[in-house]
Amino acid sequence: MLTEKQAADAPAPRAAGVPLDPASLVCLFEGHYVPLAAANVNIMTHAFMYGTAVFEGIRAYWNEEQQQLFALKVPEHMTRIRNSCKVMLMTDVPSVDQLTNEAIEVLQRNRFREDAYVRPSFYKSSRAIGVKLHGLEHRLLHPRGPVRRLRGHDRRRQGRHGLLGAARATRRSRRGQDRRLVREPGISKTEANLNGFDEALVLSDDGHVSEGSAENIFVVRDGVLHTPTVADDILEGITRAGIMEIAADLGYAVVERTIDRSELYIADEAFFTGTGAQISPIVEVDRRPLGTGVVGPITARIKDRYFDIVRGRVPEFGHWVTPVYPR
Numbered sequence: 001m002l003t004e005k006q007a008a009d010a011p012a013p014r015a016a017g018v019p020l021d022p023a024s025l026v027c028l029f030e031g032h033y034v035p036l037a038a039a040n041v042n043i044m045t046h047a048f049m050y051g052t053a054v055f056e057g058i059r060a061y062w063n064e065e066q067q068q069l070f071a072l073k074v075p076e077h078m079t080r081i082r083n084s085c086k087v088m089l090m091t092d093v094p095s096v097d098q099l100t101n102e103a104i105e106v107l108q109r110n111r112f113r114e115d116a117y118v119r120p121s122f123y124k125s126s127r128a129i130g131v132k133l134h135g136l137e138h139r140l141l142h143p144r145g146p147v148r149r150l151r152g153h154d155r156r157r158q159g160r161h162g163l164l165g166a167a168r169a170t171r172r173s174r175r176g177q178d179r180r181l182v183r184e185p186g187i188s189k190t191e192a193n194l195n196g197f198d199e200a201l202v203l204s205d206d207g208h209v210s211e212g213s214a215e216n217i218f219v220v221r222d223g224v225l226h227t228p229t230v231a232d233d234i235l236e237g238i239t240r241a242g243i244m245e246i247a248a249d250l251g252y253a254v255v256e257r258t259i260d261r262s263e264l265y266i267a268d269e270a271f272f273t274g275t276g277a278q279i280s281p282i283v284e285v286d287r288r289p290l291g292t293g294v295v296g297p298i299t300a301r302i303k304d305r306y307f308d309i310v311r312g313r314v315p316e317f318g319h320w321v322t323p324v325y326p327r
């Protein structure tokens with residue numbers, strides 16, 4: 001909740017269509033609410049030198065009818081970032097409740113009346129040489145901004161290979177790396193894009209389907225949804241869990257199992273899921289049309305339900321969203 005003073009300090013709401021000045025966005029930086037332009041770190045900062053930071057991406061969806069902004073699954077993201085902090089030997093991390101409240105407060109302070117994206121990050125803030133992870137301080141950063149339809153829903157981009165999500169399997173494997181410790185941000189995506197595809201399909205060490213570059217994958221065969229198991233080197237996506245909940249609610253069976261790459265060639269439908277991708281139908285794989293080559297009916301049904309839920313229109317799924325503004 002904003003105090004009177006905070007409300008007075010917050011940027012004035014922008015009229016529709018007025019471009020945002022990113023430097024004026026309010027973020028929480030090392031315990032203070034400051035404009036993004038003032039949230040800077042020194043080049044000797046450990047996180048800058050060695051990449052020792054963890055982050056989450058959280059979406060918030062504007063609902064025009066309700067004049068409300070709904071932040072999606074914030075406690076789930078804060079639980080995961082705390083787990084990431086454990087891996088990085090960052091202790092004394094604020095509680096899930098506190099982090100959630102802070103995220104909501106920064107959204108409030110920015111007075112967003114549009115879809116927005118929150119990017120909390122804990123980073124090793126000590127100015128120190130040496131790759132060790134222990135004995136270093138860390139700080140929290142909560143920058144955020146509006147999103148201009150990153151990808152997925154509503155974006156009917158007729159790309160070179162049809163609708164968004166046309167994917168090509170890369171031969172990239174994880175080489176036994178623990179997904180929680182080592183990410184390959186952008187590498188597989190870049191390879192796919194440079195080869196003329198919208199997205200990469202990343203395989204596990206043993207050649208099975210794992211996930212996209214920053215998405216989990218679902219494959220539909222004979223009316224049943226299939227998705228790789230946690231042992232198939234996936235990141236356990238928050239959206240993935242949500243889709244399993246929606247599928248069950250709509251009466252579709254979901255099977256977590258190892259999936260062969262060739263199964264994608266004969267699947268009826270497939271789609272990626274993720275905070276960024278939301279629900280992105282896959283309509284082509286390895287230059288073969290997937291299913292009928294257009295968005296399938298089960299994918300479309302799940303996608304429609306998902307976007308109703310995230311915009312706060314489905315009371316039974318009210319536990320997914322946190323209203324940002326007081327009613």
Ligand SMILES: Cc1ncc(COP(=O)(O)O)c(C=O)c1O
Pocket residue numbers: 211212213214215216234235236237238239240273274275276
């Ligand atoms: C490798 C990878 N897989 C899957 C996902 C999807 O996770 P979520 O649904 O929690 O955003 C992400 C998100 O960034 C990711 O980086």
